[in-house]
Amino acid sequence: MKNCTGLQYLDLGLNSFSGPVPDLSPLNELKFLSLNSSGFSGHFPWKSLENLKELTFLSLGDNPFASSPFPQIPEGIHNLTRLRNLELADNTLSGPIPAGIIQLVKLWQLQLYNNSLSGNLPVGFGNLTSLVNFDASMNMLRGKLSEPRSLNNLASLQLFENHFSGEIPEEFGEFKYLVELSLYRNNLSRRIPPRIGSWSDFIFIDDSENFLTGPIPPDMCKIGKMVKLLLQNNLTGTIPESYANCKSLARFRVNNNSLFGIVLAGIWSLPNLALIDLTMNQFEGPVTGDIGNAKSLAQLLLSNNRFSGELPASISKASSLVSIHVSSNQFSGQIPVTIGELKSLGCLYLDGCYMFVKVRKTNLNHPLKQGSWEKKSVQAQIFPGPIN
Template structure:
C-alpha cells in the first residue's frame, strides 16, 4: 500500500473525530460572536436580511439560520438576498457544527481564505453566482462534502482538482462558467462514485474525454459543454443507464455516436450541437423518453429514424446544419405537445409532416434550405401558437392555407424561394407581433391590401420577385419600426408614396424593376438612416430631389433606366455613386 493511499484512508476517520471533538469542546454561547462578525462583514447588504440578528435573540431564531436539536448552528441559508462584502471564513468556520453554507446568487466578492479548511463538517457549499476573485483554495479537508456548487462565481486560476480525491462523498459537483486555467478532464472526478450531478460547462477544459465516466453509474446529469474537448466520445458512456441529461455542445468532438448509445433509455435531454460528429443517428430510435434533442451544426448523415414519429415526449427537435437526407417521419410530433422543430440546412425531401402542431403548442417551424415538396399542410392554419414560420428555399408550391395569414402570434413568416402562388387576402390584418414578412421569389400575384400593415411593428417586408401589381401600399408609411422594404421585381405602378420621417430607421429601400411613375418624392430625403436605395428600371421622371443630398449614410443609390431629366445632382456625395 502506497503512503498516499494509506494517508487518504486514515484521513476520513480523523476528520470525523475532529468534527465530534470540536462539538464537545464548543458551547452554544460561543456561536453568537462568529455570526455577528459574519453580519458585520456584510454590513453593506440589504439591512432587512439581518434585522433579526441581534444579541437579544437566540442565534437559532436568526433569519437564514438552522440549528440542530442541541442548539448548534448547522446551516446558513441566505441565497438571493443581495448580500455584498467579503466572506469572513475565519469566523464562519468557528461554527463547528456547520453542515450547509448556501450563499448563491448574491454580490459577494474578494477571495476565499485558507480558513475554509476549518469547516470540516460542511456537507453543502454553494457560493455560485457571485463575484469572487482569486483561486479556489485547497478543499482536501472538507471530506464530508456532498454538494459543491461554484457556478459563475468569478474565481480564476488553477482549480485544486487534486482535492477531489478526498471528497469521495460528493454527489453534486457544479463548477461551470468559471475561467480556470486550461487543464485536461480531471481524472479525479472518475473516482467520485456517488456523483449524480456533474456540471463542468465552460470551465477551460481541453483534450479528450477519458474512459471511466461509465463507471459513475449513479450519474443523472453530465454537462461538459462549451469546452475544448476533441476526439470521440468514450465508449463506456453507454453504461450510464440513469442518465437523464447529457450536454456536450460547443466542443470539437468527432466520430460517431458510440455503439450502444441507444441503451441510454432514461435520457430526456441530449444536446451534442456545435461539434463535428458524423455518421447516422440510428441509435436515437431507442431513446423513447427524449424530450429535447439538439444535434444541430454537426456532420450527421442518413435518414431520421421513423421511430421518432412515435415518440410521445419529444417536444424540441433541432437538427439544422447537417447532411441528413430523405423525408422527415410523417408522424413527427403527432403524439406530443410539440413545441419546436428546426431541420433547416439539410437535404430533406418529401412533404412536411402534417401533425407537428396537433396539440396546439408549436411555436417554431423552421425547415428552410432543403428540398421539401408539396404545400404547407392545412393543419397549420389552425396553429395559433405558431410564432416563427420559416420554410424558404425549398420546392414547396400551391396556395398558402388561408388561415396562415390570420395567425396572430406570428413574429416571422418566411416563404421565400419556393413556388407558392395565389394572392394576399384583403382581410389580412397584420398582428402586432409580426416583425418579418418575406414572400420573395415566388409566384404571388394581385394587389396589396391598402391597410394591411397599418400601425404594425414590421421590421422587414420583402415581396420581391413576384407578380404583385397595383399601387404600393401607403399603409407601410405608418410602420415606424421598418428597416427593410423590398418590393423589387414586381408589376407595381402608380407613384411612390410620401415616406414620412417616422421611417427614420429604414436602412434599405428597393423598388426597382417595376412600373412606377411620377416624380421621386422629396420626402425620401427624410430617411436619414438609408444605406441603400434602388429605384432603377421604372418609369420615374423629373429631377432627383435636392433633399436626397442629405442622406449621408447612403452607400448605394441607383436610379438608372428611368426617364429622369437630371441623373445626379452635382457637388455632393452622389458624385461617387
C-alpha cells in the same frame, strides 16, 4: 479542501477563479459538483474525479481547458454510474464519445455541445433510455441516427451542426415527450417522418440545411403548441391545411424549398406569427386581407415566388412590421398608400414587381428610414408637384 471529506454539495460555478482545479479525490462523498463557468484552467484532475462514485450531478462546462491535458472525455467516466446530470459543454473536448458512457444508465441530461467531438455515437448509446435532454450540437459527430431512435423519453434532442447522415428515424414520430428537435446543418436525407408531431407537444423543430425531400408532415402543429418551425431543405408539395390553425406559431421558415400552391388565408393571420419566410419557392395567388390581423408580424419574406394581385391595404394594420420583402413576384397594381402608417417599417423590397406608388404627405405619418424606399427596381409612378 482535502479535509472536507464529508462534503456532499460543492458549487463553485459562475466565478473568476484562476489556476488548476485542486485534487478532488478526498471528497469521495460528493453528490453534486458544479464548476461551470468558474475560470479554472490548466490540468484537470480526471483521475481524482473518477473516484467520486457518489456523484449524481457533474457540471464542468465553459472552462478554458484548451491549453491543458483535457483533450478527450476519459474512459473512466463509466465509474460514475450514479450520474443523472453530466454537463461538459464548451470545454474544447476532442476525440470520440467514450464507449463507457453507455454504462451511465441513470443519465437524464447529457450536454456535450460546442466541442470538437468526432466519430459515431457509441454502440449501445440507445440504452440510455432515461435521457430527457441530449445536446451534442456544434461538434463533428457523424454516422446515422440509429442509436437515438431508442431514446423515447427525450424531451429535447439537439444535434445541429454535425455531420450526421442518413434519414431521420421514423421512431422520432412516436416520441410522446419530445418538444424540441434541432437537426439543423447536417447531411440528413429522405423525408421527414410523417408522424412527427402526432403525439408530442412540439414547440420547436429545426431541420433546416439538410437534404430532406418530400412533403411537410401534416401533424407537426397538430397539438397547437408549435412556436418555431424551420424547414429549409428540398421539400415539395403544399403547406398543409392544418397549419392555418397553428395559432401558437411565431417563426415559420420554409424558404429555399420547392413548395407550391396558394397559401391559405389562415396562415397570413396567425396571431403570434412574428416571422414568415416563404422565399425561393413556387407559391402563387394573393396575399389576402387577413394579413391585417397578424398583429405580431415583424418580417414578411416572400421574395422569389409567383404571388400575384395587389398587396392588400389591410397590411398597414399589421403594425409590427419591420421588413417587407416581396421582390421577384407577379404582384401588380398600386402599392397601398396606407403602408406609410407602418411606423416601424425599415425595409421595403419590391424589385421585379409590376406596381406603382402614389405618395402624399398625408400618407406618411413618420420619416421612412434611410434606404427603405431607395433604389428599388419597381415600375413606380411618383406623382410630381407639391406633396399635399
